[in-house]
Amino acid sequence: MSATSSQMQAPRTESRPGAPSPRAQRVSRRRLPSWLSEQRLIGVGAVVLALVVWEVAALLRLKPKLTLPGPFDVIDAFKSLFEAGDIWVDLWTSAQELLIGLGLAVVIGLPLGLLIGWYKRAAWALNPFINFLYATPRIALTPLLIIWLGIGSSSKIAIVFLMAFFPVIINTAQGVQSLEQGAVRVARCFGASDLQLFRTVALPGTVPFVASGIRLAVGQALIGVFVAELSGAQHGVGLMMSTAGQQFQTATVFAGLFIFAAAGIGLTSLLRRVENHFAAWRPSHD
Amino acid sequence: MRTLSSTAGHDAAHIGAGAAGEAHLEARDVVIEYPKPGSKEMTTAVERCDLTLDRGDFVCLVGPSGCGKTTFLNAVAGFVKIAEGALELDGRPIPGPGPDRAMVFQQANLLPWRTVQANVSYGLELSRKAKKPAARQRADELLDLVGLAGVGQQYPAQLSGGMQARVNLARALAVDPEILLLDEPFAAIDAQTREVLQVELLRVCAAREVTALFVTHDIAEAAFLADRVCVFSPRPGRIVKEITVPWDRPRSHEIRRTPEFAQLCDEIADVLYGVKAGVGDEKEGSR
Structure with a gap:
């Protein structure tokens, strides 16, 4: 249980200065409830994925650019x-x-x-x-x-x-x-x-x-x-x-x-x- | 506890009224009816009910569920009109709900958007009896009295059921009522907490010389709390027997373990279940 959760924790704590000791991890979890960041992570990930799919679909030119522009065209x-x-x-x-x-x-x-x-x-x-x-x-x-x-x-x-x-x-x-x-x-x-x-x-x-x-x-x-x-x-x-x-x-x-x-x-x-x-x-x- | 300046005047009045020998609350031949749902026929909820409370009395009404004991309490509170008889507080008929009769409900019914302190001072705020700082101070004193010092700034949702019941009591006491009406206030609370709250209630009542009318279906609760226990018959409810409880108040838990307490409970139960089984002709004899 703790092993898996610390694995999940790893990508986020990496950016913190110093080696992420178990204690430091616990502190960081307390400051930012894990469900919140996991929720954010999944949400943002899904949006990014959708944008990528959209861009790929646009680049593949399944439809002409006139009908289906990609995200960059919109920008x-x-x-x-x-x-x-x-x-x-x-x-x-x-x-x-x-x-x-x-x-x-x-x-x-x-x-x-x-x-x-x-x-x-x-x-x-x-x-x-x-x-x-x-x-x-x-x-x-x-x-x-x-x-x-x-x-x-x-x-x-x-x-x-x-x-x-x-x-x-x-x-x-x-x-x-x-x-x-x-x-x-x-x-x-x-x-x-x-x-x-x-x-x-x-x-x-x-x-x-x-x-x-x-x-x-x-x-x-x-x-x-x-x-x-x-x-x-x-x-x-x-x-x-x-x-x-x-x-x-x-x-x-x-x-x-x-x-x-x-x-x-x-x-x-x-x-x-x-x-x-x-x-x-x-x-x-x- | 009894340092509030506003209560001093009241106490003098209490003694004065007591000396005159006038009943505080008097019910004579009270009949309460209500229309049957969906028709114009009337159902009798309470039939020929006589009851007298002097200042400082603690009377419990027990009876089977649906016997009209709560209806009677609601009539005293002014929510329900009586059909016949007389129901008087200090010699005056009860006009309608008013802060001189504070009710403690079974559900605490605290206003969730108010802090505990603001809930306790709610009655004072409505009756404009006290300015805000004074009302707050009084709320804090009452919270202290019911054993909840320091939770004034919390919201009801943060409190346990037992704590909410204490706030409920403090809120009723805050308006300094002539009579405290309690409608099974501890029925929704676990047995252990309930026994603690019963002792606390007696302590609080003694501290403030409260007159109380307490409705319950719990025989042991009635026996433990009351000076007198009035047993109601099934509907239409009337008081079939009034049993005097021998101990002085406030009382401690030890009383519950005495044989006399068990005997008293048995006596109440005999009347209650005797009536329930349909021994209707006991009515005149036991009076």
Whole structure:
């Protein structure tokens, strides 16, 4: 057992100064839990492998370069995008649409979610609309919103908002509804008013639900940005991708794809951090 | 322990009320009903229940599960309305839940996002009885009292079940309640820890002159804790016998090993299981 684990340990401790004595290894393991580094190692390894396979497939020219560029072609596409400079306008436009739409979804969806989670009658009144819009592919409202709001930013923001709003409101309402009744009873027992109950039990108890709702909303919002820009826009990463696609600049399409992915991953991990901060009390995060 | 300035006034009131000879908690012919699920018919949970607690009394309610003893406790807490009879605290009908009657639940129900200290001061915070620093200080004193000094900054998830039960008790005591209502607070705790907690509870009650109404289905627990044990019949529940426990409180573990303790447990069990077996006509005789 210890022999195999020290063998596994060897490649990582080699770079450390001095001979890796068993004691030193134990210390290094304590500082960096082995599962973490093993997880990282496997993850990074798999990504590198995928990139290599992709590059090899591209080099073999199974498909013409026009349809399947390799990773290095994509890097070149990134270079030329940033050298030309137009990308900044696109990035700025898309980021604005994304963040404003998402922000509005949270600012409006969170209180509404709390409201319908807390007051049955509010839920009865609003549920028909929520169910209707939730069941409809909201992206199908794009033509309508463009007619109403034009092809500028406001129609895009509206679409992003519509996409992101529902995960936020539904998760928040569910969070309030699934509050632990025991905690509610304790508060009631001490004579808590509705407002106090809301502030001290409902709000903190809902945080994990809200956080995962917002994380889901990020994914939906990114879909919103992309599709909204496809159906008529002046600037934006989605538009840039569609234009590049029409001109068979496949590497540029890939570059746009990675921009979207990076935005998604960045926002999601940022939110995860916020979530962990607010949920410090949960034992699993210790 | 008894250095808190805020309790001094209360103690004077306790003595005053005691001298007047007025019952602290009085239940007369209490009937509690609740609607059967899915119909308008009413089920009687508690039938003609009489009970009197003076200040400083420790009374245990024992009975088979589903007999309405917890319902009765909930009525005292103000969660459940009574259908008939009178249920009064210091001569006034119980209006609804309030911090003068603190409940210790079977599940500790600590708020997981609050530190242990903030959980204990929660009731004070809600009733705005104390400013934050004072509430914190009081929480620390109570944690000290229940044997949890130094864990105030931890979160409930980091505590064992026994420790959570102690926090649960400290939280109820923090609001300085007129009466402490305990709903099988140790039922979910392992037997060894439970016996330790029982002794601790008696010590804490003695230190703060607490009036307590304790619901349990554990005969030995009732016999060990109470001044008087009230045995409930199966539903609809009524008190079929009130048994006085001879020992002074606080008590130590040694009592459990005396023949008198075993005898007392037998006596309670006889009433309990006699009733369970359907000897209904014992009702008037044993009263």
